[in-house]
Amino acid sequence: MREKTEIARATGIMGIATALSRVFGLVRDVVVARLFGAGFGADAFFMAFTIPNLLRRFFAEGSLTAAFVPTFSRVHHEQGADEGRRVANICLTLLLLVMTGVTLCGLLASPWIVRLIGYGFSEIPGKLELTNFLNRLMFPYIFFVSLLALITGVLNVLGHYFWPAVSPVLLNLAMIASAVLLAGSFDAPVTALAIGVLVGGFLQLVIQFPVARRYGLRFRPDFHFRHPAVRRVVRLMLPGLAGVAIYQINIVVTRLLASFLAEGSVSYLYFGQRLFEFPQGIFVVSLAQAVLPAMSRQVAIGDQSGFKESLRYALVLICLVTLPAAAGLVLCSVPVYSLFFMRGAFSYNDVLQSALVLAAYAPGLLFAGVSRVVVPSFYAMHDTRTPVWVSFYTLLVNAALGLLLMRFYQHVGLALALTLSSVFNCFVLLFLLRRKLGPLGLKHVLRSMLRIVPGTLLMAVFAYAVLYNGQWQVPGSFWPKLLRLGTAVIGGSGIFYAVCLFMRVPEVSQLAGFIRRKTRWKREVRKG
Template identity: 45%
Template sequence: MNSHTRGIARNAAVVGGATLISRILGFARDLIIAYALGAGPIADAFFVAFRLPNLMRRLFGEGSLTMAFVPVYSRIREEQGPAAAFAMARSVHVWLAIILGVVTALALVFARPLTIAIAPGFASDPAQLALTTDLVRICFPYTVFICGVALCMGILNAEGHFLTPALSPCVLNIVLIAAALSAVWLDLSVPHVLAWGVLAAGVLQWVLQQPSMLSRGFRWTGTWSFNDPGVKRTGRLMLPTVFGAAVYQINILIGTLLASLLPAGSISYLYYADRLVQFPLGVFGVAVSTAALPSLSRLAARSDMEGFREALNASLRLTLFIALPAAAGLVALSEPVVQLLFQRGAFEAEAVRATALALVAYGLGLPAFALVRPLVSAFYALEDTRMPVIAATLSVAVYVACGVAMMQGMGHVGLALATTVSSWFNTFFLMWALRRRLGQWADWHRACVAFTLLGVAIGLGAWATTGMGVWAVAFIPVWAVAYALGALAFRVPEATMMADALRRRIAR
């Protein structure tokens, strides 16, 4: 493996480690929220309100702004130096504050029709609609701060710093845990206290980035321009990526709309199942794509297409190395995992079964969810936004068609399965489009066969332990070690590289 591959793996490990901490805190957060809210109408109201600023974060933050910003920033820094890149970043920040300020003001004024638009089923329950509208007004300003965090993340990642941005979500989880517990202990309105916690967390997440920005020489005071050429280039790349980079989140939003037409609790079942899928996806899928984008952008700026292909293949192999066994484990242990994490308080056995079924449907798509991210990063590093938009448009159409058809007989599970189908479509379409752009670039097929065989083997082993109930979860480290040993036996390069890194760390 060359230096680019090792660099991606090293940075992905940093992001993955920080994200692992965040996901563990996220599980604690969801466990406490499940205890405080359960899975009924009040929980549905909070999750709908919370999903709106999260969608804005995906659309105008890390899902779009970061993808468009990093390649342009990297090219300017490569060609003109850090001062010009910093000026461009400040200019982007001014435009971001103006646009998001206007969007947030409109959302506050039109919160009620906005709520009806994303959850039309709530219109039949005036009390639930009123509660959700109040929560939307409290939560939505979070968008301004969290998109500012995404800009800071782009700057820091392009400068080679990954740890602080990756730790940022920990702040949200800690604040929401404190908010939920405070509301229960003080007998306050849990959804309202959680909504205010969301807003407070956004402010704190932005503040957390500032020391690292200063240490890299960046200051918010300095030259900037409304007409900065880098801003214009970022804007041209960003407009189509608003849709293209967030197809998974758009599917979730449409799923929320469709799920609101199903029995009460369906939105919550999908939310909790999605949160479980997001744990491994964040630890390796987001980590690899976050680490890969700056490297791919620098290689594209230098026109080093051979290095670009090798770095892209390394990113996909690293992604599949963990995605396939993680998917097998989630599918096999869906019910014990949900039962262990959530079955307490207002979250009863029926909710466990419903959430576990949704988790199985999502788990089948986990490798696709993860692969889409580095594939999309490759296109944005090449400053090509057309193909991801085409792929996203087609996959959303596939999701809507499958979702409407499958929810009739399968309910919320059909919506989760539709997300999986559309994500696999998106993955294969992007691979085909890259072949048209780069020629024969993929060399990870043999490794994929090994990962799949090993993943199926540990999945069957994990499934055989489900008769033990929640105690089956205790064997997860055993299956992880078995997978690693199997990968070493097959001489998988990713396993060898990680083993060598571990040996060096132990030696030090």
């Protein structure tokens, strides 16, 4: 029960912080769409940002966190805080040296890397050169966010989640400010966005220092790289690097294939993916981060039944959020792009194309969410190899489906291929986890899912009825559009919540009871 409470608390804190970040991310994308549209400059920026963003997940958020958090958690709880701090300093020293080398190599090799992933751009004069320039300008971003990821892992194990989760707000603010204030200062206005990325990455790292000091963390270079815990991190991280690399290659393959399609295809995929990641980033990623320390503790003490219970609880929470969110993304795709994006350089055709991509991505939200929870289960058991092999075969599935579907559906086919490969990835991971641990008790998860479906369907019917008659092709009319969209979202959410209560979905009932207790306590405090 304590682990469930800790998972829920951590998920809530990171969810709130991440929601704040995603709101600013939406504002950032609106500014980008308005200033740069979905053409030459935007395509070049999104392609260039693919590389440092890929390496961020390659070195930082994926394999590093997955290898470091379980190891640091074990050292901290078994050998004490002082030894934990020492291990953190050794890992930080090693990471600083590695990322310095990676950054320098990236700057030197940029022209070849850009040509490899954006080969289709070579047919448009100047587009490949602009992409290379932007990539070099943004490349040091990976240095800052990799150090940030390690500090985040330490703070999460120590029970602090908010500031690491909210730090992306600074990246979004820096990009917004740079785009608005500096775009007119460059021959290629999109250069301002790249400067914002660099400044934002630096600020994300710096803001963690006061929090780290409050927890007694002082960085002192320590070159004892043969420490057993550090060697364990490296040993776990190497296959993890391969797994994350394969996953990110999926995205690179999609962008590479899109570079051969009509101009704007890369931008449509970006804008579609950004809104797809909105609910995923707010809840799914937060839950995955929250569940890893809890599962690592349970593995460390040999509590396999508690481990399985934490997994089931996390999977039910994933279903509770992603099923209605996926339906909402499909129904609200055109209204959202029309309301927030359709102005300046962003046309109604851009709205429709981005909405089609989002609708193709949306069904994959559930399967991507389940995978996000199942993969940390392997990591908590110090098994980073299994997800690598699954990712490799998922890459092959995505590439084959992408080549097939883009012939018929262009950029929408590429989005659909990624969704279908997410389905494949999810079911293979669950199958292998069950073979490793025995029965997982997923019938409980399935029963909860069946109770969630009626609420999702009624919510979708209500939202469709509200949104169907909207004049989304007409520019402007911000407040009428916002009122209609807000009615669909708030009303649909209320219907979903009420139906889930009626169907006695345990997690929703627990939330309702928690709110009632908090409300009753506040009334008693006021009376007293």
